[in-house]
Amino acid sequence: VSQWLKMKGKDPSIVPLLHPPSKEKENVSQLTLEPIYSSFNDWATQFFEEKANGYLACKLCPPSSRTVYGPKTNPSNRSSHVIDKHNLEPPPYLRNRKRVREVKKQKQQTLAETPIFATTEREKQRENIVIVYATNLLSASTLDDPLWRATFGEKLAGMYPQLLKEMTIEYSKNLDKVFFSRAFGPCCLMADGGKDISKHKLLGSCIKANGKIHVHELFNTENEVLDTTWYQKYFSRVITDIESRSNLVVVGITTDNEKSVVAGLKKVVKTNDHLIRIACGPHTMELFLDDLAKNYKPLSEAIKQARNFCVYVRNHKQPLSALKKYQVDVNGNPVKNPLTLVLSNNTRKWSGGFLMISRILRLRSECERLLRNFPDVPRLSWSSLEDARDYLFEFYLQEQILQRDSSNLIHYAFCWRQMGRHKDSIVESLKATNHDTNVLAISQCFVKHQEKMEACRVFDLCCLLWPVPPKTNNHSYFVNATAQLHYLVLRQWKFYQDHADALQLPEEYRGTNENLRLTFLNKAKGQLTMHYEAVELEWRDPQHLFQASQEITEGHLRQTLQPTPNLSVPGISVEDYWRSVACLCPELRFVVRILLACSASEACVERIFSDEGNIHDKIHNRLDPAYSESQVKIKGNFLVERERKLREKDFGFEELEWEEE
Numbered sequence: 001v002s003q004w005l006k007m008k009g010k011d012p013s014i015v016p017l018l019h020p021p022s023k024e025k026e027n028v029s030q031l032t033l034e035p036i037y038s039s040f041n042d043w044a045t046q047f048f049e050e051k052a053n054g055y056l057a058c059k060l061c062p063p064s065s066r067t068v069y070g071p072k073t074n075p076s077n078r079s080s081h082v083i084d085k086h087n088l089e090p091p092p093y094l095r096n097r098k099r100v101r102e103v104k105k106q107k108q109q110t111l112a113e114t115p116i117f118a119t120t121e122r123e124k125q126r127e128n129i130v131i132v133y134a135t136n137l138l139s140a141s142t143l144d145d146p147l148w149r150a151t152f153g154e155k156l157a158g159m160y161p162q163l164l165k166e167m168t169i170e171y172s173k174n175l176d177k178v179f180f181s182r183a184f185g186p187c188c189l190m191a192d193g194g195k196d197i198s199k200h201k202l203l204g205s206c207i208k209a210n211g212k213i214h215v216h217e218l219f220n221t222e223n224e225v226l227d228t229t230w231y232q233k234y235f236s237r238v239i240t241d242i243e244s245r246s247n248l249v250v251v252g253i254t255t256d257n258e259k260s261v262v263a264g265l266k267k268v269v270k271t272n273d274h275l276i277r278i279a280c281g282p283h284t285m286e287l288f289l290d291d292l293a294k295n296y297k298p299l300s301e302a303i304k305q306a307r308n309f310c311v312y313v314r315n316h317k318q319p320l321s322a323l324k325k326y327q328v329d330v331n332g333n334p335v336k337n338p339l340t341l342v343l344s345n346n347t348r349k350w351s352g353g354f355l356m357i358s359r360i361l362r363l364r365s366e367c368e369r370l371l372r373n374f375p376d377v378p379r380l381s382w383s384s385l386e387d388a389r390d391y392l393f394e395f396y397l398q399e400q401i402l403q404r405d406s407s408n409l410i411h412y413a414f415c416w417r418q419m420g421r422h423k424d425s426i427v428e429s430l431k432a433t434n435h436d437t438n439v440l441a442i443s444q445c446f447v448k449h450q451e452k453m454e455a456c457r458v459f460d461l462c463c464l465l466w467p468v469p470p471k472t473n474n475h476s477y478f479v480n481a482t483a484q485l486h487y488l489v490l491r492q493w494k495f496y497q498d499h500a501d502a503l504q505l506p507e508e509y510r511g512t513n514e515n516l517r518l519t520f521l522n523k524a525k526g527q528l529t530m531h532y533e534a535v536e537l538e539w540r541d542p543q544h545l546f547q548a549s550q551e552i553t554e555g556h557l558r559q560t561l562q563p564t565p566n567l568s569v570p571g572i573s574v575e576d577y578w579r580s581v582a583c584l585c586p587e588l589r590f591v592v593r594i595l596l597a598c599s600a601s602e603a604c605v606e607r608i609f610s611d612e613g614n615i616h617d618k619i620h621n622r623l624d625p626a627y628s629e630s631q632v633k634i635k636g637n638f639l640v641e642r643e644r645k646l647r648e649k650d651f652g653f654e655e656l657e658w659e660e661e
Contacts, residue, residue, distance in 0.1 A: 041075035043090050044082045060086045188252040189238065191261075193221070205238050207248070216242065231264025239268075250275065302388035306356035308378040309367075319374050326366035357385050 048056040054071035058081065061067050067085075069078055082088050190206040205216045216238065224230060239250045253268070253275060255261045269275045313319045327335045360367055360380065371377055 040079035040083075040090060044075075044079035047082050047086075047088075048078060058082075060088075187242070187248045187250055188254060189216075189235075189242070189250050190254045191235070191238075192256065203234070207242060226260060228260050228263040228267070231261050232267045235265060235268045239272075298384055299388045302357060302381075302384045305378070305380055306360055306385065309360065309380055310356050312376075312378055313370075319370060319377055322373065323363070323366060323370055326369055327363070357388050361385055 047059050048069070049059055051057050051068065056069045056078065058067045058078075060082070067081060079090075083090065187207050191203065192206075193201065193203050201221045203219045203221050205219075207216050219234070235253065242248055242250055253265060255265060313323060325334065361382075364382065367380065371379065
């Protein structure tokens with residue numbers, strides 16, 4: 001203590017005051033100061049004596065029944081034994097530290113038991129996780145997207161120990177009322193299964209409406225028999241519940257391709273003509289790859305090698321850390337995002353197998369070094385991996401679709417179309433090899449799965465092609481563009497069937513409901529691919545929409561849009577008529593969608609398509625300088641002059657005020 005006081009610059013003569021002499025007036029030199037312990041474990045060590053092999057025996061216990069702790073036992077167990085069993089009190093300064101630790105633990109426990117949707121910042125973060133705001137690039141036909149997995153997958157279940165079903169109960173008490181009071185129009189229902197942190201099997205249903213994804217319910221299926229009848233009753237109940245509580249109408253249901261789910265949904269769709277079942281895009285792709293690998297033996301072996309390699313590396317720390325260290329940039333510094341993390345995902349699915357092959361080949365030098373330094377790592381045949389990559393058009397499948405970037409559906413659908421184009425060349429290349437290949441079966445795989453994928457792609461494309469309309473106070477009906485487009489695609493064939501005579505439809509649009517729907521999808525499928533590449537990145541840009549509408553001359557518009565919208569069929573509005581025109585004449589969809597988004601009344605329609613007005617003047621006030629001279633002539637000289645004036649004008653407060661108007 002004297003040395004400590006000297007270090008602090010204090011007078012060491014105050015030491016006797018710290019420990020005053022006893023009544024026997026002992027000398028200060030005879031006093032013994034109690035040792036200072038750094039922790040409970042340090043304090044409890046004095047009550048244990050060391051035995052052979054590092055074992056510690058308690059001195060306070062009777063010799064016949066002494067408590068002995070091994071060298072690997074947690075030291076806190078010894079201190080708990082001394083305090084609880086022998087009723088010893090630690091020093092006051094340690095007791096205060098223990099109190100602080102208990103208070104902190106109690107706060108954490110209270111925070112964990114707080115209702116899920118409280119007013120604290122932490123609870124708001126939870127709310128943001130459950131309420132996932134969907135972007136326009138998020139497809140209703142994609143269940144394996146990051147947002148869905150973040151809602152129902154391991155991330156959310158691992159963060160909070162309580163059941164996800166309990167979260168939904170608390171959630172529905174607060175935000176369900178708000179959602180259902182504001183939701184309107186058509187919606188799409190998504191359903192998928194998963195497990196929570198307690199390994200309970202849950203079936204989650206989710207609503208996509210009004211530009212948002214809303215968690216409807218999570219049903220515990222632990223004690224249920226999930227057969228066709230059960231799924232039929234489940235979806236019927238969910239649909240009835242949604243439509244009875246809100247102004248929503250379920251027009252599409254998205255699930256995976258399990259037989260029992262599909263069979264149950266078919267019965268639901270059969271009794272509800274307005275419903276359509278949408279196959280999960282990535283899940284359908286996995287089934288296609290599964291069939292393809294079964295009929296192509298070298299490919300199946302290559303996937304098996306890649307899977308064994310990745311699973312071993314993922315489950316062993318030393319190879320995993322070594323593979324991370326091996327990945328360096330040109331300057332020799334470790335890369336920020338090593339591909340090891342990608343290698344460890346999706347190892348149970350065939351699409352994950354293709355992804356592994358691609359990543360392993362990209363890390364060939366690092367993997368070869370790993371195989372040299374770790375003999376127990378499963379061996380790889382580089383020739384078979386390269387063959388699998390070459391035969392399966394790596395650029396279109398592995399680098400685009402199978403990297404699980406499901407939010408970018410433009411690339412997802414584009415790759416599938418490219419794969420269909422290259423089908424013949426792929427089959428021919430397989431024929432040229434000496435491998436044991438069932439070429440006929442592979443060709444059938446394309447035909448078998450392409451129909452499902454095309455249906456998904458048409459739905460996804462329609463979601464992308466409908467822009468977000470301007471926020472106008474005079475036309476709130478078209479505020480939700482995505483939901484209205486669902487209405488357009490999923491309900492249009494029913495509209496054709498009911499009013500075929502009034503619309504003077506050709507024979508190809510008449511017939512049974514199923515044939516009519518398939519005819520419409522095939523028609524839309526062929527027309528939507530026409531402008532596909534053009535929509536890849538610029539579909540949000542109003543300038544691009546203006547350019548696309550500019551490609552249609554006014555004479556063609558007047559010729560195509562006969563007769564004028566003067567239908568006498570009750571229940572058909574002008575907006576419904578123009579939506580029908582957009583489907584019957586897909587080349588006009590750019591014009592009609594902007595027309596509807598701009599509050600298209602009958603008078604507005606006649607004015608815009610008359611000789612007196614100009615549709616381009618109504619849609620947009622800017623010109624693209626990259627337009628050709630012929631297109632400029634079509635627009636009219638007055639538009640060119642107006643554009644020049646706008647370019648010369650200083651963009652200040654006046655311009656902003658004009659745009660606001």
